[in-house]
Amino acid sequence: MQHIEYILQQAVAEAFMALFEVVILPSDIKFSPTRKEFEGSHTLTCFQFAKQTGKAPDKVGTEIGTFLKQNCSCVSEFNVVKGFLNITISDTYIIKYTCNNFRKNTFDYPTNGQKVMVEYSSPNTNKPLHLGHLRNNFLGFAVANVLKANGYEVIKANLINDRGIHICKSMIAYQKYGNNETPDTTGLKGDKLVGKYYVEFDKQSKVIKSELLEKGCTEEEAEKLNPLMLAAQNMLVDWENGDDQVIALWKKMNGWVYQGFENTYTSIGVSFDTYYYESNTYLLGKEIVEEGLKNGVFYQKDDNSVWIDLTEEGLDHKLVLRSDGTSVYITQDMGTADLKYKDFGIQKSIYVVGNEQDYHFNVLFHILTKLKRPYASGLHHLSYGMVDLPMGKMKSREGTVVDADDLVNEMKAEAEKQTTELGKIDSFSASEAQQLYHTIGLGALKYFLLKVDPKKRMLFNPTESIDFHGNTGPFIQYTHARICAIARKSNELNITYDHNFDSLVLQQCEKNIITHILLLEKTLKQAGDDYSPALIANYVYDLAKLYNSFYGEVSIFQDPDSLKVAFRSMISVYTGHVIKYCLALIGIDAPERM
Numbered sequence: 100m101q102h103i104e105y106i107l108q109q110a111v112a113e114a115f116m117a118l119f120e121v122v123i124l125p126s127d128i129k130f131s132p133t134r135k136e137f138e139g140s141h142t143l144t145c146f147q148f149a150k151q152t153g154k155a156p157d158k159v160g161t162e163i164g165t166f167l168k169q170n171c172s173c174v175s176e177f178n179v180v181k182g183f184l185n186i187t188i189s190d191t192y193i194i195k196y197t198c199n200n201f202r203k204n205t206f207d208y209p210t211n212g213q214k215v216m217v218e219y220s221s222p223n224t225n226k227p228l229h230l231g232h233l234r235n236n237f238l239g240f241a242v243a244n245v246l247k248a249n250g251y252e253v254i255k256a257n258l259i260n261d262r263g264i265h266i267c268k269s270m271i272a273y274q275k276y277g278n279n280e281t282p283d284t285t286g287l288k289g290d291k292l293v294g295k296y297y298v299e300f301d302k303q304s305k306v307i308k309s310e311l312l313e314k315g316c317t318e319e320e321a322e323k324l325n326p327l328m329l330a331a332q333n334m335l336v337d338w339e340n341g342d343d344q345v346i347a348l349w350k351k352m353n354g355w356v357y358q359g360f361e362n363t364y365t366s367i368g369v370s371f372d373t374y375y376y377e378s379n380t381y382l383l384g385k386e387i388v389e390e391g392l393k394n395g396v397f398y399q400k401d402d403n404s405v406w407i408d409l410t411e412e413g414l415d416h417k418l419v420l421r422s423d424g425t426s427v428y429i430t431q432d433m434g435t436a437d438l439k440y441k442d443f444g445i446q447k448s449i450y451v452v453g454n455e456q457d458y459h460f461n462v463l464f465h466i467l468t469k470l471k472r473p474y475a476s477g478l479h480h481l482s483y484g485m486v487d488l489p490m491g492k493m494k495s496r497e498g499t500v501v502d503a504d505d506l507v508n509e510m511k512a513e514a515e516k517q518t519t520e521l522g523k524i525d526s527f528s529a530s531e532a533q534q535l536y537h538t539i540g541l542g543a544l545k546y547f548l549l550k551v552d553p554k555k556r557m558l559f560n561p562t563e564s565i566d567f568h569g570n571t572g573p574f575i576q577y578t579h580a581r582i583c584a585i586a587r588k589s590n591e592l593n594i595t596y597d598h599n600f601d602s603l604v605l606q607q608c609e610k611n612i613i614t615h616i617l618l619l620e621k622t623l624k625q626a627g628d629d630y631s632p633a634l635i636a637n638y639v640y641d642l643a644k645l646y647n648s649f650y651g652e653v654s655i656f657q658d659p660d661s662l663k664v665a666f667r668s669m670i671s672v673y674t675g676h677v678i679k680y681c682l683a684l685i686g687i688d689a690p691e692r693m
Contacts (some may be wrong), residue, residue: 100386103188103196103617104130106173107141109277114166116517119152129188132618139185140614146182153344155183190605193613194666200616201596201673206680208620211250215477216258217243219451220364220371224356225269225297227290228363230559231453233289234548238367239451241549241632241685242481246449248684249627254443257371258435259354265297267331267338270348272296272303275327281482288362288504289355303327318475337683363503367541368686373442375435383434387470388420396469404542409465417462432463433470440474447477448629454554456483474544483632484556486548506561510540514573521567523693535690539573540565546572551686571638572687576617576679578643580693585655589668592656596669603666608649612670615642616677623684632685639681648676 115121133139143163145156152159157179164177164184175189219239222228228236247253260266273280273296279451282289301455304327311321322328337345364370388405391397397405397419405420419430439448450460460480467475488501515536518524524532547564551557567573618638626634655667677688 101209102181102620103173103192103622104141106171107167107186107312109464110167110174111143111163111170113170114163115148115152118162118166119154121148121151123148123151126241133185137180137185138176139187140610140617141186141188143184143186144185145179145184146180160184183200188610188614190603190610190616191483193605193610194600194603196617197613197666197673198596198600201669201676204676206248206677208248208250208623210252213251214254214443215246215251215447215449216254216256216443216445216449217246217449218258219243220257220369221260221452222257222288222360223260223265224353224629226292226294227288227359228503230486230488230503230506231504233367233502233506234483234557235453236364236367236369237545237548237686238481238483238553238632241635242449242451242630243624244684244686245623245630245632245635248623251447251627253372254445255370255372256375256439257373258375258377258380259611260377261347262338262354262381264331264335266349266353268300268327269293269297269351270345271331271635272300273335273352274348275641282358288359289352289452290363291502291504293352293356300327300331300359311653316649336563339650366504366507370687375438377431380435380438381431383438383569384426384430384432385420385424385434387433387437388430391419391466391470397552398464401651407466407469409462412465414458414462414465415465419466429466432459433466436463436467436472436474436478440472445474447479448474449479451481451483454484456480457482481553483553487556487558495665507537507541507544510544510561510565511536512540513545513561514539516565517565517573518693524597525690535693538688538690539576539693542572542682544572545685545687546575546636549632550640551634553631570637575643575682576687576690577693578646579675579678579682580691581650582646582678583673583691585668585671586675588656589672594665594668596665598662598665600662600666603662606649606653608645608652609667609670612645612649612674615645619677619681635684636682639678639685642674642681643680646671646678 108128112123112125115123130141130143133142145159148159151345160179167174168177173189174186175190176187216241220236222232236629243253243255276299282292285292304325307325307327308321311324334345338349388397399405402422404418404422406416406418408416408644418427439445465563543565564571564611565573567577622638624636626632656664658664682689
C-alpha cells in the first residue's frame with residue numbers, strides 16, 4: 100500500500116498542472132502535521148505557490164483542496180485557514196491502511212546500500228561510567244538503531260581511551276596506596292576500583308601541593324615539584340618505551356576496567372560491533388602528516404613542529420605534530436579515521452561526543468577535507484549538551500560524579516516503590532518483578548535523557564523521570580502493557596480481524612491514532628536525517644497520549660456492534676506494535692504486563 104504522503108504529493112502535483120498549468124515535482128511538495136485546533140491531519144502551506152499561480156494563497160488552497168476531494172479517494176474533506184490547506188484523510192483509507200499494516204506487522208524499510216559507523220561511549224579506563232556517559236551511550240545506541248531503520252548498514256564502534264597521563268595517575272596511586280587490592284579481594288567492580296585510585300591521586304596531590312605552598316613554593320613551582328605528578332609523567336614515558344613492569348600493571352588494571360565496563364553495558368542494554376583502543380591508534384596519523392607536508396596541506400616551523408593554516412575557514416593555525424615528533428590528539432584522530440574507512444569502507448562516520456569538543460571536530464573535518472579523503476563529506480560530529488544535576492557540575496577526579504551503576508540501581512528501586520504502590524503485580528514471581536523494576540527504571544532513565552534534543556544541555560531529575568504520568572518512559576511502557584492486556588482479552592473472546600470494515604464510520608479519536616501512525620515513516624526519516632532520537636521519543640509519547648484518549652472515550656469490548664469491537668481491538672493491537680517498535684528504536688523494552 101502506497102504511503103499517504105506519496106499519494107498526496109502525486110495528487111497535489113497533478114492539481115497544479117490541471118488547475119494552473121504549473122509543473123511542480125511531487126518531491127518538492129511538503130506537508131506538516133495539522134495543528135490540533137484545526138480539522139485535518141496533513142497541512143500544505145500555499146504561500147510559496149502564489150507567485151507561480153498568480154493567485155492568493157487562500158485561493159490556491161481552496162482550488163487544490165477541491166481538486167483533491169474530487170480526484171483523490173484518500174481525501175474526504177479540507178479546510179483553508181489563512182493560506183494553509185488542511186487535509187482530512189478519508190475513513191476508507193484509514194481503515195484500509197490499518198488492516199494492511201496490521202496484517203503485515205513489520206516495519207522493515209528498504210536498504211540504501213550505504214555503511215555508517217556510529218562511534219559512542221569512548222570511556223577512559225581510569226574511572227567508571229557516570230551519568231554523562233549514560234546520555235552518550237543511550238544517544239549513540241539509539242542513533243545507530245534509527246539509522247539502521249532508515250536502511251543503513253550500521254557499525255557501532257567504541258574507541259576506548261586506555262592510555263595517557265590520566266591512566267598513569269590511577270596506576271601510580273594504586274602502586275603507592277593499593278596494597279595489592281583486586282576486585283575479588285575488595286568486592287568492587289574493576290572500573291570502580293581503578294576509579295577509586297584516580298580520585299585518591301587527586302586527593303593526595305592536593306595534600307602534597309598544600310605542603311609545598313606552605314614551604315614557600317609558588318603555585319607553578321608546587322605543580323612542577325609535585326612528586327606524584329612527576330611519577331605519573333615518568334610512568335607515561337616508561338609506558339611509551341615499553342617498560343615490562345609498567346605494561347604489566349597497565350594490562351592488569353585495564354583488564355579489571357574492561358570487565359566492569361562490560362557489566363555496565365549489559366545492564367544498560369547497549370552493545371558494540373567493534374572496538375578501537377587508543378593504545379593501538381595513538382601513533383597513527385604520522386604518515387598522514389608526511390603526506391600533508393608533501394602536498395602543501397601542512398607546513399613546518401623552524402622548530403620542526405608541523406601545523407595547518409585554517410584561518411580561511413574561520414579557525415586558526417593548528418598543531419598536528421610536535422617539534423619532538425610526537426603526535427597530538429588530532430594526529431591520532433586523522434589516522435583512526437583512515438583506519439575506520441580501511442576496515443569497513445564506510446560512507447558516513449558519526450562521532451557522538453559532547454559539545455566541549457566542537458572545535459576539535461571542526462578542525463579534524465576541515466583537515467580531512469583538505470587531504471581529499473573520500474569519506475570526508477560523510478563525517479559528522481553529533482554534538483550533545485552536558486547533563487546537569489541539581490547539585491551542580493560533576494567532577495570525576497573529585498569523586499563527585501553520579502555513578503552509572505548506582506543511578507541505574509536507584510532508578511530500579513524507585514520503580515519498585517512506585518509499582519508496589521500501584522499494587523498491580525501480585526501475579527508476578529520474585530524474579531519477574533525484579534526484571535520489571537529494572538525495565539521500568541532503565542526505561543525511565545533512557546527516555547528522560549533521550550526525549551530532549553541532543554544539542555540541548557539538560558537537567559536530570561530522577562523523581563520526575565520515573566513518574567507513571569506525563570512525558571515519561573513509564574507512562575509509555577504502561578500504555579503498551581495496557582494494550583497487551585486488551586490483546587489477551589481479544590484472544591480470550593476469539594475476536595478475529597478478517598472482516599470488511601469499509602462500512603464503519605470512525606470516531607475522531609480512532610482517526611487521530613491512525614493519522615498519527617501515518618506520520619511514523621516521515622518522523623523516522625527526519626530522526627535519521629537529524630540524528631535525533633528525540634523525534635522518535637516524542638512521537639511515541641504523543642501516540643501513547645492519543646491511545647489513552649481513545650481508551651477513555653470509547654468502549655472496546657462493550658459496544659453492541661461486533662464490527663466496531665473487532666476494529667477497535669485491531670487499532671489497539673496495531674498501536675501496541677508501533678509503540679513497541681518505537682521504544683525499541685530508542686533502546687527501551689516494552690513490558691507486556693505492569
